[in-house]
Amino acid sequence: DQQVKQNSPSLSVQEGRISILNCDYTNSMFDYFLWYKKYPAEGPTFLISISSIKDKNEDGRFTVFLNKSAKHLSLHIVPSQPGDSAVYFCAAKERGNKLVFGAGTILRVKS
Amino acid sequence: DVKVTQSSRYLVKRTGEKVFLECVQDMDHENMFWYRQDPGLGLRLIYFSYDVKMKEKGDIPEGYSVSREKKERFSLILESASTNQTSMYLCASSLTGVGTRDTQYFGPGTRLTVL
Numbered sequence: 001d002q003q004v005k006q007n008s009p010s011l012s013v014q015e016g017r018i019s020i021l022n023c024d025y026t027n028s029m030f031d032y033f034l035w036y037k038k039y040p041a042e043g044p045t046f047l048i049s050i051s052s053i054k055d056k057n058e059d060g061r062f063t064v065f066l067n068k069s070a071k072h073l074s075l076h077i078v079p080s081q082p083g084d085s086a087v088y089f090c091a092a093k094e095r096g097n098k099l100v101f102g103a104g105t106i107l108r109v110k111s
Numbered sequence: 112d113v114k115v116t117q118s119s120r121y122l123v124k125r126t127g128e129k130v131f132l133e134c135v136q137d138m139d140h141e142n143m144f145w146y147r148q149d150p151g152l153g154l155r156l157i158y159f160s161y162d163v164k165m166k167e168k169g170d171i172p173e174g175y176s177v178s179r180e181k182k183e184r185f186s187l188i189l190e191s192a193s194t195n196q197t198s199m200y201l202c203a204s205s206l207t208g209v210g211t212r213d214t215q216y217f218g219p220g221t222r223l224t225v226l
Contacts, residue, residue, distance in 0.1 A: 009151070034214065043115070043201055043217030044154070089153060097142045097161055097205060098169070099215060103153040 003027045004092050006102035015111045019077040023090030023102055026071065030092040034099065035064060035075050038087045047088075048075070080109045114138070115218035117202050123224045130189040132221050134202030142205045143185035144215060145169075145177060147198040154201065160185055161207070192225045199223075 005024045013019045023033075031052045036044035050057040050064045050073070057064050063076045077084055090102040118133035136143065142161050146154040146169075156169030158177040166177050174196060178186045185204075189196055199222050203215040 004153075006153075036217075041120075041219070041222075043203075043219045045217070046214050049214065091154075097207060098156060098159065100156075101146075101154040103151055 002103070003030075004090055004100050004102040006088075006090055006105050008105050009103070010106040010108070012108045012110060013080045015082055015109055016079045019075075019080045019084065019107055019109065021075040021077075021088050021090075021105050021107065023073045023075075024071060025073075025092050027092070027094065027100075028071070029094050030100075031095060032093040033064070033066060033073050034091045034093070035062075036089040036091060036101075038089065038104070044089055077107075080107075082109050082111045085109045115202055115204055115216055117200075117218040117221050119221050120219060121222050121224075123226065124189075124192050125226055126193060128189075128192050128225075130192050130223065130225075132187040132189075132200055132202075132223070134185045134187070134204075134218055135183050136185075136202075136204040136216070137183065138204065138206070138216075139182065140204035140216075141182070141207050142215075143179065144203040144205075145175075145185065145187045146201045146203065147171070148201055148220070149198050157187065192223075194225050197223060197225045 034049040035047040038044040066073045087104045091099040115136045144159040145157045160179040176188045202218040205215045
């Protein structure tokens with residue numbers, strides 16, 4: 001059973017608008033959440049993260065929101081740019097070194 | 112910058128062959144990981160290692176083994192390749208310690224095709 005779910009396989013957004021990528025999790029023991037971005041033929045690269053004791057973390061155009069009661073997190077990209085087109089993976093960490101990844105969401109930003 | 116390198120970008124093997132995938136990291140990270148990425152399934156952990164000569168099974172270890180003889184190198188072995196092991200294989204490494212957040216750094220991946 002998937003502990004981290006990204007229910008939208010793909011998302012299409014116009015350049016300059018907001019992109020919102022969503023992620024749900026089931027394990028309340030997760031203490032840290034990360035977003036990774038992946039271009040074709042490249043490995044995933046770390047984008048932004050958030051601790052379970054916070055509800056928001058911002059880094060430039062990227063903001064991650066965490067709603068612990070709903071076991072939901074989201075990544076906001078404002079404004080979206082064509083170079084943001086990639087696969088975005090949500091990941092969660094339990095105590096220890098392992099990450100559990102979602103299936104990914106393909107973001108396409110149209111110019 | 113952390114650098115994780117993988118020995119091959121593309122590999123084609125035949126069913127039944129023994130396959131070695133090599134991964135090297137240059138940042139003295141304790142932890143190393145092997146994942147496979149398949150459409151609709153995301154990244155699934157095969158094996159990981161938190162120290163030299165130490166290894167632990169991930170979520171899908173069947174049909175795979177690993178070797179970590181040196182801190183910087185982590186090898187994934189397919190003892191007898193099968194067509195259902197056709198996939199993108201990703202290696203990652205991370206540092207352990209307060210403040211590191213255990214962020215994993217990934218290599219570019221190896222696209223393995225088993226015919």
